Amino acid sequence: MSESRGSAAMNALVWTGPSEAVVQQVPRPVPAADEVLIEVAYCGICGSELSGYLGHNALRKPPLVMGHEFSGEIVAVGPDVATGTPALAVGSRVTVDPMIYDGTCSQCRAGKQHLCLNRQLIGASRPGAFAQLVAAPAHMVFPLPSDMSLRIGALSEPTACAVRAVSLMGDVRGRDILIVGAGAIGLLTYQVLRHRGAAQVFIADTNPARLANVEALGALILNPREVDVVSHVLDATGGEGVAVSMDAVGKAVTRAQCVAATVRGGRVVLSGLHEESSIMPVADIIRKEQVIQAAFCYTPVNVRDAMDLLDRGVVSAGDWVIDAPLADGAMWFDRLVGDPGPVAKVLLVP
Numbered sequence: 001m002s003e004s005r006g007s008a009a010m011n012a013l014v015w016t017g018p019s020e021a022v023v024q025q026v027p028r029p030v031p032a033a034d035e036v037l038i039e040v041a042y043c044g045i046c047g048s049e050l051s052g053y054l055g056h057n058a059l060r061k062p063p064l065v066m067g068h069e070f071s072g073e074i075v076a077v078g079p080d081v082a083t084g085t086p087a088l089a090v091g092s093r094v095t096v097d098p099m100i101y102d103g104t105c106s107q108c109r110a111g112k113q114h115l116c117l118n119r120q121l122i123g124a125s126r127p128g129a130f131a132q133l134v135a136a137p138a139h140m141v142f143p144l145p146s147d148m149s150l151r152i153g154a155l156s157e158p159t160a161c162a163v164r165a166v167s168l169m170g171d172v173r174g175r176d177i178l179i180v181g182a183g184a185i186g187l188l189t190y191q192v193l194r195h196r197g198a199a200q201v202f203i204a205d206t207n208p209a210r211l212a213n214v215e216a217l218g219a220l221i222l223n224p225r226e227v228d229v230v231s232h233v234l235d236a237t238g239g240e241g242v243a244v245s246m247d248a249v250g251k252a253v254t255r256a257q258c259v260a261a262t263v264r265g266g267r268v269v270l271s272g273l274h275e276e277s278s279i280m281p282v283a284d285i286i287r288k289e290q291v292i293q294a295a296f297c298y299t300p301v302n303v304r305d306a307m308d309l310l311d312r313g314v315v316s317a318g319d320w321v322i323d324a325p326l327a328d329g330a331m332w333f334d335r336l337v338g339d340p341g342p343v344a345k346v347l348l349v350p
């Protein structure tokens, strides 16, 4: 083990219970033999962590250091991490696929590592990156391209979610698409869809400031407080509906909007996790013979594709991404839960 820093404690944002988080001194993580220790540069707050923060998520139990969308610099390397991998040396700038897989189960062997039977999420089942330091298995670590900033590198994980969602939409070239939800995943998915040649892309959200973000990128915005989203989409698509819709919110109303706004034989992609269960218009889905497609996280291939899109500037950060000190983490959790305004992604800086 090569160690480069001294003290045995570090600062971390510890979630201590529903709607409570405080910066505390906690023990430094000790990387296992096949892990690296990373000094965190940026760590984004994920929508799933907002429900975790409120105490609505069975996966997360306090006290917990959350945080899984991060970038940083390697400061120590375990003895079993393959030598001759200069990309995983002390000083390397990296991001991490936080959905740790074992690489041996039936799902992993089928290339669906995100469905690994033994998966463990950094920041949920083990300490995360809302901290000065985080440990991660070496096989989950991705070196950043030399010209990619650490700030952009921290967007790799949410961008990978968008890449996977689009990959599950089938052929999108020349097709009309509806995205419900203009949070980070909706914004990133829009950018991927535009690159893949989608025709009209509508985005619905009740937050006008978030809609302005995506309108600036060229999307067709719909505020359900001002227009009937479904009838607007039907009117704009010759009465038939979009080929594909994606619910990036996860409420009964938004899931139903997607079904109603999608063409017969079309596809509804579900990625938002706001409600654990919802009433769905199943008879309509059957009569329209729609495909209901869930999209969850990403595979390592999706992470690489996402990093490539970010590196080439096909997907970019706008004013909707802001940086904030880790000490302001609890305040930002509260704001994101309440009224986030135009902010869709907060990158905490330890």
Ligand SMILES: [Zn+2]
Residues within 6 Å of the ligand: 101, 102, 103, 104, 105, 106, 107, 108, 109, 113, 115, 116, 117, 118, 119
């Ligand atoms: Zn597995």
